Amino acid sequence: MRLEEVMEGSEAVALAVKACRPQVISAFPISPQTHIVERLARMVSDGDLHAEYVRVESEFSAASVVSGASLAGSRAYTASSSQGLLLMSEVLYASAGMRLPFVMTGVNRTVSAPISIQVDHQDTVSLRDCGVIQMYVESCQEAYDAHLVAFKVAEDPRVLLPTMVCMDGWILTHSYERVSFLAQQDVDLFLPPFKPVNYLDVDNPQSWGSYADEDVLMEFKYSVQQAMVRAKGVIKEAWEGLARLTGRDYGGLVEGYRTQDADLILVAMGSMAGTAKEAVDKARRAGDKLGLARIRCYRPFPHEELWEILKAAEVVAVMDANFSMGSEGALALDLKAKLYGRPGAPVVIPFVAGLGGREVGIETVLEMVHRARECVKKADLPLEANWMGLNEALLPD
């Protein structure tokens, strides 16, 4: 029997989470995360998933409930989007600092104002500094796989950090794809029950979340950074382990797509990378040496792998679906910072595209490539990001 079905992206996530046997699930509804948590609620209600499902009054509490469950030594899961993720941000900082390895899905959606339920990466990217591992997926299949990997990575004693799978709202959560899934016994082999290193135990009473001053605080923060650095190896290991079961290999922390001899490489995350691949293929047919580096793990930032892929290129065009107001897109910032000082580093041309669900088609991507090449040809390197597809008529004078 082939374990394969056409299913909605949210269903694929719910199936993966169920297969990971979380003991505690907690969520508050927000579009477009709802189908995931509704499906899990149905599984619990029908007895298909043995878990405590805590229906909370806010995302703040959802993140807190899974933090509490994790403190008590249970595997725990939550999901949110947009404003909900921002409301969780204080909890995520604290839980990363306390090394609580729960898993969450960040269903990507823009952030108010204006209020909108459409996709971009502003929500999860805004949480980049808090110590939560962030993996971005391109397809429903990869979303399924990434959740298995997320639990494996989060709970690894070398890591012990909250881990978030980021998937584009609507485009992935609400689209139907053929998704292969694993038999339960294979998942159980890949992901044995959670064995917490430290947890709340009356026979070994510990105090958690103590007050720390200047004499120890930096060491706590540095140890989170060290865990992030170690996580790079652990994430690769986990994906390799899963690939042995599934036969699916997406590349490492960064997927290089036709980058071998490329002189211009696009950089993107999430489902936008699928469109970029189509654009690469089209350009290649016309003899244009274009490639794509898809960042699959954004925190920790895989600058070593990116360097290996990008070092032979002349130009890198970054497609940011987020923006740091007053500066530029987050991917461009990270990339420039990590390329700076590398001898022979390619030129980075920053683009902003797809905010609030603005369509990014193949032609949009090829336009970015064209503009990037023009900038280089004219030796006119932009210090500000290029916003793609702006409707000038709507802007004030």
Add this chain to the structure above:
Amino acid sequence: MRSKKKQKSQELFVSGHRACPGCGMALAVRHILRATGREVMVVTPTGCLETFTSPYGYSPWRVPWVHHLFENGPSIASGIAAALRMQKRDRIRVLVIAGDGATFDIGFGALSGMLERGDDVLYICVDNGAYMNTGGQRSGATPLYASTTTDPPGKLSPGKVQERKDLPWIVAAHNVPYVATASVAFLADLRDKVKRAMSFRGPRYIEVDTPCPSGWGFPSELSMEVGRRGVNCGLIPLLEICNGSLSKVHKISKRIPVEDYLRIQGRFRHLFEPRREQGELNRLQGLADEKIKTYGLSRGADEPS
């Protein structure tokens, strides 16, 4: 005979913490844990109790203890309780011990959510009526006309102009099995109420009046006296509310006028100096009279003895 040393070694909340001298809260917590026994886990949101018990590397807690954030004590506790149920460890009970700021104000939404869900958590508010570890700012639990650093009396203001949020009844309206109010000046009553609360499953709430020498402005040796006067004047009624209905009250043995309670506290000094504010004093006496009448706190006749 049990030696004093033995008794001390069995405490679950031990000395060495950094509370101010005379802290009512520290005393209350020691007695709360005497009543619960060691099969508990405690969540404490940000506040005085967190600050004075958790300098990194030191802890007076001999039960598992967690501080996470200011506004999520109830949800952290719900998560722990859910995990314990799944792990079949739910003979171990979950407590929140939180200040009034975390309870009345910033964590109120999370508290209401926990109560509504019916989670098995005993929530104890150790109430000192203001944000004391940040310097005594006004909270929703600050009493009428008290002076705080953000509601100071001045030419245009008599101090805090609102009454306290009546939280026990708001909690009781969530249809929970047990709600009580207690005072650190009545320790046996406090321990009894904690034990009683532990005999129920589901969300339970106890609000403990814990006088604060530094914040309320009285000498540290008067904590118990101030607590006692608060109860005996009628402003701090000691109640039990089971399944939404008043089931028991502590009768006042020797009723005193509210002035006897107010006069020994710096936070009410402006009602007496530079001139006597009779209108405000009358209103506070009226509040006490009303509570005594409503809850039947008088022993025998309803006049002060």
